Each structure stands twice: as C-alpha cells, then as structure tokens.
Amino acid sequence: MSDRFDVGVWYEYVRVGVWVNQYDVFCGVVVNGVRLDQPYCRAVEECVEEMLRDYGREVERLREPPVPALVIKIDPVEELLREWPELGAFGTEWVRKWLDLRERLVEIAKVMRRFPWMVDVVKQRPTSTLHPYTVEVYVARDGSEACLSLTSSKAYCAQDGVVKEVKLELEFKRYETYEDKTREVYRPKGLLAYAAAAREYVRLL
Known part of the structure; x- marks a missing residue:
C-alpha cells in the first residue's frame, strides 16, 4: 500500500478523568493527508481493504461542495411595518423611500396609533x-379636537367622532411643556383668534 499512497499514523491523548495522567490514547491511519479512524481487522489484507474503503469514502466526502449557510435576509421595511402597521396607510414604497428618516416615521406611527x-x-x-x-x-389643549395636516392648504380635524376637512390657519404663540415634552402652542389666525371660544393647539408633529 505504501508504494501507492503516502501512509502514516496519527494519535491523540484525551483526558478521561480528573486525576493526574488519566488519559486514553486514540490513534488511526493517515493516507495522503486524510485522517482515518483506526481500522478493526484481523488480517493485513482486511486492514488494507478497510483503509482503502474508508479513504475512498473520505475523499468523496471532501469533494462534495459545502452546504451553503442558511442566510435569512430581513427586509427593514417589512420589519418596520410589522412593528408599526399604521405606516402601511402611506404605502410600502413610501416607507421604503423615507426609511432613512426612521425616527420620524416612528413618531408619525405613534401619533396615528x-x-x-x-x-x-x-x-x-x-x-x-x-x-x-x-x-x-x-391637538386642542382641552382635548376636544385633533387635526392632521398633510399639506399647507388643508387639514382634517376630528371632534366628537366626526372628521371634517377644514382650512386650519394657526400662528405660533409660545413653547409649553405638554406630556413631558416642550412643544409649540398655536392659536387661530385672524378674527378667530379673538373669539372667546378660540382654542389653543399643541403641535405633536
């Protein structure tokens, strides 16, 4: 066999107890650099046949391409929509377009929730x-109304469960602590500002 293959022996000491010098020795055959287990045989011919069989099996195994690692790609947009489904109202592509402004998107989702x-x-x-x-x-400071503005020309306000499209013209008045945050407070512009029932609005977004 040595005239056809580069044959050698490997051995390894393995600790089998907690006391000093409690080791077992494991050994086997190395054929052309391929490490094989110790053959169990009675005759030389049987050992050679078993080593050749094991060597051929190991060579075939080494030739097989490695199993690719399972890679699970998580779409950050889908992940965000699972956590904040309210953003789905804007559409998936809109969320993807503005994903770099994730903190702002989450702020919007919290208010919509x-x-x-x-x-x-x-x-x-x-x-x-x-x-x-x-x-x-x-939102009105007295909690009676909430308004959503998507453009500068119009807004949608809800009062007593009824949503109406309105022209919301407000002007900044001051800063005030509202819900543990410093926020801007607004009042209506024009003649409405002098009405006795004129509301003050706190800007959430």
Missing part, C-alpha cells in the same frame, strides 16, 4: 410625493 381615524384619512389621500416632515398633527 393614538388617533386611529388618521389611518383612514391617509389611506384615502395621495401620499407618493409627501415628505414625512410635512405631516403635522395638532
């Missing part, structure tokens, strides 16, 4: 050209 009617309003409006920072939300 607080006011579910806003989801239906957004679904009914074109949003492909909408920038996340043009989405504005105002």
Whole structure:
C-alpha cells in the first residue's frame, strides 16, 4: 500500500478523568493527508481493504461542495411595518423611500396609533410625493379636537367622532411643556383668534 499512497499514523491523548495522567490514547491511519479512524481487522489484507474503503469514502466526502449557510435576509421595511402597521396607510414604497428618516416615521406611527381615524384619512389621500416632515398633527389643549395636516392648504380635524376637512390657519404663540415634552402652542389666525371660544393647539408633529 505504501508504494501507492503516502501512509502514516496519527494519535491523540484525551483526558478521561480528573486525576493526574488519566488519559486514553486514540490513534488511526493517515493516507495522503486524510485522517482515518483506526481500522478493526484481523488480517493485513482486511486492514488494507478497510483503509482503502474508508479513504475512498473520505475523499468523496471532501469533494462534495459545502452546504451553503442558511442566510435569512430581513427586509427593514417589512420589519418596520410589522412593528408599526399604521405606516402601511402611506404605502410600502413610501416607507421604503423615507426609511432613512426612521425616527420620524416612528413618531408619525405613534401619533396615528393614538388617533386611529388618521389611518383612514391617509389611506384615502395621495401620499407618493409627501415628505414625512410635512405631516403635522395638532391637538386642542382641552382635548376636544385633533387635526392632521398633510399639506399647507388643508387639514382634517376630528371632534366628537366626526372628521371634517377644514382650512386650519394657526400662528405660533409660545413653547409649553405638554406630556413631558416642550412643544409649540398655536392659536387661530385672524378674527378667530379673538373669539372667546378660540382654542389653543399643541403641535405633536
């Protein structure tokens, strides 16, 4: 066999107990650099036949291409939509387009979760050209009304469960702590500002 193959022996000491010098010795055959287990045979011919069989099997195994690692690609957009399904009202492609502004998208989703009617309003409006920072939300300080603005020309306000399209013209008045955050406070412009029932609005977005 040695005239056809490069044959050698390997051995290894393995600790089998906690005491000093408690080792077992494991050994086997090396054929052309391929490590084989120790053959169990009675005659030389049987050993040679077993080693050749094991060697051939190992060579075939080594020739097989490695099993590719299982790679699971997670779509960050799908992951965000699973966590904040309210953003689905804007459409998947819109979310993908503005994914770099993830923190802003989450802020929008939190407010929409607080006011579910806003989801239906957004679904009914074109949003492909909408920038996340043009989405504005105002709430009356007395809690009687909430308004969603998607453009500068109109807004949608809900009061007593009824949503109406309005022209919301507000002007900044001051900063105020609202829900543990410093926020902008607005009042209506023009003659409405002098009405006794004029509301003050806190900007959430």
